[in-house]
Amino acid sequence: MYKINASKELKHIMKNYFSDLKNSPKPIAWCTSVGPAELLRSFGFEVYFPENHGALLGATRKAMDTIPVASKIGYPSDICSYLTADIGSHIQKSSPLLKHYGLESPPRPDLIVYNTNQCREVQDWFSYFGDQFNCPVSGIVPPRHLDDVKQADIDNVSSQFKALVPECERISGNTFDIDKFRHTLRLSKEATYLWKKVLETSKNSPAPISFFDATIHMGPIVVLRGTETALDYYNLLLDELDVNVVNKTGFLKKESSRIYWEGMPIWGRLRFLSELFAQHNSAVVASTYCNSWIFDDFDERKPFESSALAYTTIFINRSEKAKLKTLKSLIKDFRIDGVIFHEAKTCFNNSNSRFGMPRKLKDETGVETLIVEGDLCDLRFFSEEQSTIKIETLLEQISS
């Protein structure tokens, strides 16, 4: 059975990351997953990512218990299920972090920072915790849904990054050091470059890493970018996958079709979906989601401007036109036969099937497209049997 050996090291790294959050004397900053992590690290903050907790609540299916708790206090179950699962977990004082990493709860924040480049929900989610912990909350609010990111947009966001500095200095007790920021940004860029190379190994057939595996191996690029640890890990992982490419060892022995997954993972059904595709020798080789942590634009020579560009130019913050262009390019590069659009009921911002995209993509590329309704955490929105029929029909379409 195909196995990625680096997984052992991954477990070790993630355990250490959470252990540091628990034991480190450093101040703690909470940050959105595509927020200004590098800037925060340059001040010496340990950085914690609530979305990572949301994903864990989803993957462990604990979210099914915690979402209703948040609903009771006015956060209904049809808004972001990361938000509702996380707030419910806080109220319930119950977190899978205890079982998996020995933390009774997420670490208490000294500063909370968001970037609404992904959605407005993070602002209200983080503000809730600001109130709960009597903790300052700061945010970056970039222009959204852009065709192109223009200089005026970069100037706007760059000045918002700079405006965070005094608050970071006050809370961390450290003076801003641009060389530390440059260093962190360089580490982050190098790690994201390696992450990109990791994902690109699956341009090969048989592909050595599936979308489902990548959702696990992306842990360090989300929570540890800007550190040597992330860099070392992706060097290790890439080396292993490169060897597998040379040896023609893939997660499937035979690929009958190659699939692109658009949208959020369905965290509580990753194994089910992975097995379903494998049964049909269908390789899910690429995704928008895992590509979201590739930041080609980081440039240590212009740390503020390039951070502004990199974090504003991300897929989720772009117009339908720009998204279509990106998808078309990935379909070509990864030799994709079919695209699955996951329409996540509680994640409007990361569901790209609602403005005619599947139809346009099919018309312009000839690949089959399918919308699967579900959710990132709330499995009440996912029908296993109906989705199976839809996916199997798509695979029949591709093979016929």
Place this chain on the structure above:
Amino acid sequence: MHFLGVDIGSLYTKLLIINSGFEVLYSDIFKTLARNNKRDDILSKLIKEYKIDYSCSTGYGRKLMKSANIVKTELYCASAGVTQLAPIEKTIIDIGGEDIKLLKSGANAKVIDFYMNSKCAAGTGAFITEVAERAELDVADMSRLAASSKSVKELNSFCTVFAKTEIMKWIFDDTTDEDLAKGIYISIANRIQKIPADNSLPVFLIGGVARYHPFLKNILEEKFNIKVTIPENPQLINAFGAACIARNSFVNK
């Protein structure tokens, strides 16, 4: 040579045997129940009696038939079955017990596009049964009743439970049985209206609902200004399609 198609649906199991000339030699319909041993008994008997050369299973329970040579989704079987009757590009609407499937099917039976509900059973056979029960209508009599109604009143709610509440209000307002029946059908048509479809193509209505509620065809024709065909034995089309796939796969082996 004989070929067996088995459609194990959420409510009913449909069996059908054809010869290599696509002639139907046998068909049967019975309730699908997890604890129903009848299916396995009948299948074993038929396979032996008809000396089945190849078989294909489909439907929600398609993976239950261990002896099947091929397993296909019901969308592909619907396409294969209707194409055998009408080898043209077409739209197929398949309304079953718990789902609606709508597909664009090629002249060569390829599924070009498809849609199916996956979050809610509004507009399906179960919806009709539930709402009709609340209205105390005999489902077998609904088409006859609806045919004599001039009403254009429709149930607004897609939610089956709320539709039941809504129809209670109609009953309180002394709505006739004829208008109740037609209102339920219009609600189904409204559900279908939201599904992307190519209305320039001939439309075929299949599935259990087409069999028991033929007046739905008139509602769809009137509402969408299209011509709708209900093939003979619409509930058996997917089993027929499965048998055709078995036959074609065997011949092309």
